[in-house]
Amino acid sequence: MKKIILCLLLCVSLLAVGCGADKGKLDPNNPVTLTMWHVYGSQTKSPLNDMIAKFNAGEGKKKGVIVQVVSVSNSTAIDKMLLSSAAAEPGSVTLPDLFTAYPRIMNKLDSNLLLPWEDYLSKEDLAVYREDFLKEGYYKQHLYMLPIAKSTELLFVNKTFMDSFLADRHISLQQLTDYDTLFALCPKYYAWSGGKQMFQINDFYHYFLTGMASLGDSFIKDGKPNLSGDKFWRIYQPMAQAAIAGGLCVEKGYASDRWKTGEVICNVGSTAGILYLRDYVTYPDNSKKQIVTAFLPAPRFKESSDKHILLQRGTGLFAVRSKQESKNQAAAVFAKWIAEKDNNLEFVTRAGYLPVNKAAMQQLMRYPELVSNKKYRQLYTVLQQTESSGTYLALPLYANAASVQAKLESSIKQILADAHKQYMRGLNSGAEPQPLLEQLTQDSLQQLQEAMK
Template sequence: MLVLLLLCLVTAFSSGCGSKASLDPAKPVTLTIWHVYGNQTNSPFNDTIEKFNASEGKAKGVIVKVASVSSSNVIDKALFASAKQDPGAVPLPDLFTAYPRVIPAMHDKLLHWDKYLDKEDLAVYQPEFLAEGYQDKELLMLPVAKSTELLFVNQTYFDRFAAATGASTEDFADYDKLFELCRKYYTWTGGKNMCQLDDFYNYYLTSMASLGDPLIKDGKPDLASPNFKRIFRAAAEPAIAGGLGIEKGYAADAWKTADLISNVGSTAAILYMRDYVTNPDNTRETIVTNYYPCPVFSGGKVTLLQRGVGLLAIKSTDERKNLGAVVFAKWLAQENSNLNFAMQAGYLPTNKEALPKLLNNPQDVHNFNYRKLYTCMQQVYKKGTWLHLPHKAAKIQQNLEYGSKNILRAAHQQYLQEIAGGANPQQTLDKLVEESYQKLLNYKQ
């Protein structure tokens, strides 16, 4: 009898002796989630969660409850505050979406998906997307849906510029030519920027990789590389002289008023793109938005930056919550579930069967703008190489992103002042580009 009791104690967590945790549809477990898709009242992910709750969740005894819909930065701050139990911080959610940058700070609190999902479960994912979730051989993040970067163009306004100047959309394929267009547009409009890079860090990362030269080497950014100098100078010239926007935030606000007519940014921005612009007199003008592959530098290869948050779970002492998180994750990864959510949100599915099904058949997408978006992505998908953000590089990203924008913004103002004072434009630009590069080498956020 004593031997039997000891065996039960030893195996309690695996075979259970009647105590193994399990899900019960009659007594469902509720999981809270914070996510980034849309907003509280208009979210394709909320719709997807409702479908789960009414189907697989109901059958297995799992209810997912949306507690917050916000930006990734807001979620990051809330996570860190909750994890540290800061005064006024809200309790941690059971599930959340975030970028891998949160993993080092949250590591000890995270559920290890690979302890619950077998090879067959993981085989449904696009391998490149799944790989991003591993850190130190531990699977801490699962891919949900991905975006990449494209060039968005207000075609209505660009066509007017092209008709007056001879500018061509063919120049969108090459960064050097795109930046030349930016300066021409600045002159033609009397001081309006044509384009914006939503993320300088992503621009550096993909452009360097495209040229076969990694941005980060041995844990440090290789800013001394001739390729980096080339890439930096190409963007710095129109940023300083005018034509490339370097305002705070994303291009969405300036896009609404046609203060920008193009931007390189995440395909997920389609959720917020409007089909009209608002004029200074508050009248509206309908516009056509077109999508083009992200430019590359001459000699570079098409590189697809995989953007988008992943799904993470807080490891719970209530094993039913851990099991419930796995049920939700597995359902979300199924081909139909994943494809339907991705198409509704304008994202790329992460299921390896759903991804080619969508990009090989964009004509089947009902939403007109999404259909154009996926048709453009089809072009690059077939010849591009996927690239994910480097792990444990959050500080490098922050310094290069904020440093580039802050330094170039100040240099632009200095350029305008010196030119107004009679300085030689080209000499002044060359000087400020070099000074900006030197400042970036030592920038600390």
């Protein structure tokens, strides 16, 4: 009888050990490997890859966690890969353990696939984040996305080329932060340069979001773009006229590509775009000219509210819920580490982003001069001017948000490009410039409204 009892006790103890293992106890001698897809840089030059290498050699080694980056791509490609893998489509790959994506992915993926971070991070762990950044990651009462870095938008100026244009116009660079001044200069530069574009808005969707918000209205209403009313016309008219008359680029692609060749000399875009803005221009004959880059606050309208509307951009960190509990625990270890003040600060300042850790943000905005890279130091000094008087605006989350944004971008560029061609043909035929411009502007808005129905 005693032998039977001993055997039963042994079985119970073994079961207890097994249950303990199921709870995800990490073991440095038997590390857990997490695969990851992300968007930060490229495979060969990525600030996040460098931070992951640091994690693996330090905290990861100590806790028994290894993060393995298997894909560095853009957010659109990652979205497609995630949806393909989640649906187990032919040729799809296994879902990663960790990935970065915009909040829009939460509308598309089965939330049962995602790890609710609040089950693995304490209130103290979550308290280190800025609340306005953290709240964007909630969906259906669960925290599925953690912020790891945020960006906003600035005006980037090729000062070397812009100074030549502004030299006899008695306009300072600082005046370019007024949208009316900036748009009015576009056609003048177009004529002065012999038909080159001066300015590019990387995301018209973002332009409308911040412009409408600065005037006290919303661009997205009931899940649809608000393309009517006096306030929308206020921000649409000067922009459209600059594109139709020439000087505002409405071609496909990002300004960083045209920046390299001097095809555009200023643009509104993400602060993280600094990674791709070179300090020289390459001419068609392959010769190069060194340039100086100026950073200015994103332009505003005269009627805008006193507070700067700072667009809140950036992907967040997701984890795929695993049946292997140790993987869930390991994901939390990495999430906590990358959000720690010093780690978060090191990561973001190498990529032109803003910290999500409250203490890190306070330190960066108080002492931007401590950033070693001169260009990045200038960028954060400009952000210091707007951050204290600004309010962050997150991208609205609604059904089909990504497809609505994509459709708006392609539609407005095509419509305005066609209107520019009509304008040039009209001028060549002897039409009066101003009446023609006003008519084409009205027509372009009607076409956009029809396209977005």
